[in-house]
Amino acid sequence: MIRSPKKIASIAVASTLTLGLAACGSASSDPFSSGGDGKSIVVGSANFSENIILGEVYAQSLERAGYKVDRRLDIGSRDILYGQMGDCKIQVAPEYNGALLNYLDPKATTQDKDKVFKELETKVKETLKVLPISPAQDTNALVMQRSKMEQMKINEVSDLQSAAPQLTIGAPPEFEARNDGLAGLKANHGINFKAFKPLDYSGPITLSALRNSDIDVGLLFSTTPDLAKGDLVALKDPQGILGVNNVVPLICEKAVDAKAQEILNGISQKMTTDDLVKMNSAYTFDKKNADAIAASWIDGKL
Numbered sequence: 001m002i003r004s005p006k007k008i009a010s011i012a013v014a015s016t017l018t019l020g021l022a023a024c025g026s027a028s029s030d031p032f033s034s035g036g037d038g039k040s041i042v043v044g045s046a047n048f049s050e051n052i053i054l055g056e057v058y059a060q061s062l063e064r065a066g067y068k069v070d071r072r073l074d075i076g077s078r079d080i081l082y083g084q085m086g087d088c089k090i091q092v093a094p095e096y097n098g099a100l101l102n103y104l105d106p107k108a109t110t111q112d113k114d115k116v117f118k119e120l121e122t123k124v125k126e127t128l129k130v131l132p133i134s135p136a137q138d139t140n141a142l143v144m145q146r147s148k149m150e151q152m153k154i155n156e157v158s159d160l161q162s163a164a165p166q167l168t169i170g171a172p173p174e175f176e177a178r179n180d181g182l183a184g185l186k187a188n189h190g191i192n193f194k195a196f197k198p199l200d201y202s203g204p205i206t207l208s209a210l211r212n213s214d215i216d217v218g219l220l221f222s223t224t225p226d227l228a229k230g231d232l233v234a235l236k237d238p239q240g241i242l243g244v245n246n247v248v249p250l251i252c253e254k255a256v257d258a259k260a261q262e263i264l265n266g267i268s269q270k271m272t273t274d275d276l277v278k279m280n281s282a283y284t285f286d287k288k289n290a291d292a293i294a295a296s297w298i299d300g301k302l
Contacts, residue, residue, distance in 0.1 A: 041260060044072040044090035046081050049290065050138060050223060053279050054094035054247065056294035057271075061263050061302060062092075073290075078103055086125040088252035092264065097133050098245040100124075111180075113244045120248075129253040131261060134268035136276050139245035140180075141222040141234035142169075145210060149233055156236045157191075160217070164193045170209050171219035173198040180243055189241060193217070207232075222273050228281035234273075247271060270301045 041062055045055030052073045059069045072090055075081060082103070084090045097116045101108050104123040110116050113133060120130045142157055149155070152163050160167070164185075175181035176196055185191040199206045202220040210218045210232055220227070222234050249264040256264075279297060282288045 040068040042070045042091045044093045053290045091252040091255040095250040096245045111240045131249040133246040133248045134271045136247045136271040138223045140242040143220045160191045167216035168195040169193045169217040170197040170199040170215035172201045223276040225281040225284040227277045
């Protein structure tokens with residue numbers, strides 16, 4: 001997958017979005033400090049807006065259940081976040097299954113979400129545990145204008161097998177030769193586009209090219225805020241042709257009790273990719289704060 005392993009934690013919407021959070025609070029110097037109630041949990045996140053919002057969803061949900069939460073949101077790249085989690089200085093954080101696996105094992109090629117989960121279980125540090133994944137994904141997506149997609153009756157990536165010879169695709173230059181890019185689409189799935197235009201990485205150039213019909217299909221991230229506007233649609237990819245990158249809670253197991261794990265699992269079950277798009281849009285276009293976005297999602301979903 002071209003974007004994984006989120007090598008710089010500011011990947012995805014983070015490449016253009018940064019977030020300074022008033023919601024970030026100071027954490028206890030002792031990660032296992034209970035604050036007198038035996039329920040203190042340190043919640044962290046990487047340094048891009050979507051991940052910070054997810055961290056806020058985790059933190060506020062735990063607080064509503066009676067836990068004392070110390071926030072260490074927006075702390076930096078995956079290297080920093082994972083290192084502090086391994087030491088249990090951070091005890092809960094939102095992660096992404098495909099990106100985390102590629103970080104832990106750069107040679108990993110598994111794209112099936114269940115196999116990715118099983119591999120993750122064996123590769124995370126022994127102090128850590130990955131909880132069940134969410135249906136919500138922040139991954140590569142092929143995007144079309146809604147009108148053209150409906151006209152050509154294209155709903156899924158696999159539908160491009162017959163349509164692609166009529167279409168031009170725009171994507172980052174490296175997408176052309178990758179096995180999870182054009183080369184793989186052609187060799188493994190019989191999807192062969194009429195033409196390829198090298199563009200930016202899920203950015204304004206690709207968005208403009210799509211809207212101006214300079215390209216028919218563009219590579220964007222599945223949680224790009226612009227997808228909330230409705231004129232552009234990410235094709236469904238149930239086969240994981242472009243890879244998987246589901247949201248998954250990562251925890252320090254000895255510091256997060258069964259009740260807290262149940263709360264996090266409940267969040268994962270209710271979270272969708274469309275929710276991520278809407279939350280990113282609320283931050284980008286509506287200029288809402290992460291804590292308000294998280295509270296609104298919790299009020300509507302939990």
